[in-house]
Amino acid sequence: MHRPRNIAWGRVATITVVVVCLTYAPVAMTELWPYARPGAPAFGQWVLARTVSARYAADALATRIGPYGRSLVPLVVHSVLGGLLMLLGPVQFLSAVRRRTRLHRAAGVLFAVTVYASMAGAAVYLARTDPADAFSGAAFWIMLTTILVGTVLSVTFGILAALAGLPDLHQRWMLLCYGFLMTAPLLRLEWGALPRLLPGLSMVEINRVAVMHLGSLVVFGALLASRALDRRTRVPGVAGTWVPLPVLLAAHLAGAGGLGWLAHALLGLGGPGPRLLAGYLIPYVLAYAVMVAGQRRAARTGNGWAREEWRLHLAALCLAPAFSAAIALPLRHTMGLDRLTALTAAAGIGCGVLAFAATAVVSLRVLYGRELVRRTAPSDGAGRTPAVATSAAV
Incomplete structure (x- = not known):
């Protein structure tokens, strides 16, 4: 009974992601048309005006005319290519699952080039825009910059891993x-x-709530996809854990301290503080519960590799609030931010940065295991050790 249910959930998740990507692609490609030519149709704004209100959509458009106008060409490049990436992503994923190697490689090259070009357009816009002039202010600018760096580094490491x-x-x-x-x-x-959940808020205020958890949602989704596709129970050379119980307990203590500090600081703001804290805590607690359950289930079934990956990401998740608490004050003083903006930015990027670090540690774990196997493998008659077999992810 377990296996059919898992396959069904995997298909549901895949179909959902594909539908979201295909739906968003035309939205991304047409989003900046009104800034280049007032009155031009924009599918996303049309939908937003009818799902929320025309005033809600119009207010967001009015505040962007100046900042977007100074970097319109780079932004058009970024948005149009971003729509293309929404189409290429499902092609990449489905071609990998179905073992269509030539299609996967060709689409992968196009995907990587498009990522670099699209992020170059975003980088030009961010470099030309003062953080305070960014959509929803400096916290949003910091989050966008962090996402840009994470995207470029991730695709670069992905390319290097493929070449290796x-x-x-x-x-x-x-x-x-x-x-x-x-x-x-x-x-x-x-x-x-x-x-609908927070009526009466402007899009700027909605963005502040979204910033609190967008990073944690997307990197958590990437982890779930990785674990669903990787059916191995062991990886050559990987034994034991890099996160023994004392280390995991220390990460929990640091995380509890960071959460306590963030909660106290956000609630002390009054006004938006409670909803910002809720926007952070609810996804965080759900992600934590799933990671704990995942590593416990892997331990019960004897799946050492799954347990180790869940455990590494769990430790990173625990450390995310501590990281956010540690950078809030430096962000505030180095960028001249107010307390609300500094707290929002610090909380918004913490989970993404630590998930990136966890993925890097997982990579080092695998590479260390391969090197360990290579060094301990018996050499042939010519004094050479046999090559370590490349492990499959699916």
Whole structure:
């Protein structure tokens, strides 16, 4: 009974992601038309005006005319190519699952080039825009910059892993890259959904709530996809754990301290503080519960590799609030931010940064295991050790 249910959930998740990507692609490609030519149709704004209100959509458009006008060409490049990435992502994923190697490689090259070009357009816009002039202010600018860096580094590490013949690591980095890219359609969904839960808020205020958890949602989704696709119970050379119980307990203590500090600081703001804290805590607690359950289930079934990966990401998740608490004050003083903006930015990027670090540690874990196998393998008659077999991710 277990296996059919797992396959059904996997198909549901795949279909959902594909539908979201295909739906968002035309939204991304047409989003900046009104800024280049006033009155031009924009599918996303049309939908938003009818799902929330025309005033809600118009207010967001009015505040962007100046900042977007100064970097319109780079932004058009970014948005049009971003829509193309929404189409290429499902092609990449489905071609990998179905073992269509030539299609996967060709689409992968196009995907990587498109990521670099699209992120170059975003980088030009961010460099030309003062953080305070960014959509929803400096916290949003910091989050966008963090996503840009994470996306570029993830696709770069994915390419290096593929060239090194490491499909399991290639898959993880590319899923993380696409997770960062998925912040765009998820944010648009939240523009339509959150006003129903939090009526009366402007899009700027909605964005502040979304910033608190978008990073944690997308990187958590990338982890779930990685674990669903990797059916191995062991990886050559990987034994034991890099996160023994004392280390995991220390991460929990640091995380509890960071959560306590963030909660106290956000509640001390009054006004938006409680809803910002709820926007952070609810997804965080859900992700934590799933990771704990995943590593316990892997331990019960004797799946040492799954247990280790869940455990590494769990430790990173625990450390995310501590990281956010540690950078809030430096962000505030180095960028001249107010307390609300600094707290929002610090909380918003913590889970994404630590999930990136966890993926890097998982990669090092695999590479260390391969090196250990290579060094301990018996040499042939010529004094050479046999090559370590490349492990498959699926």
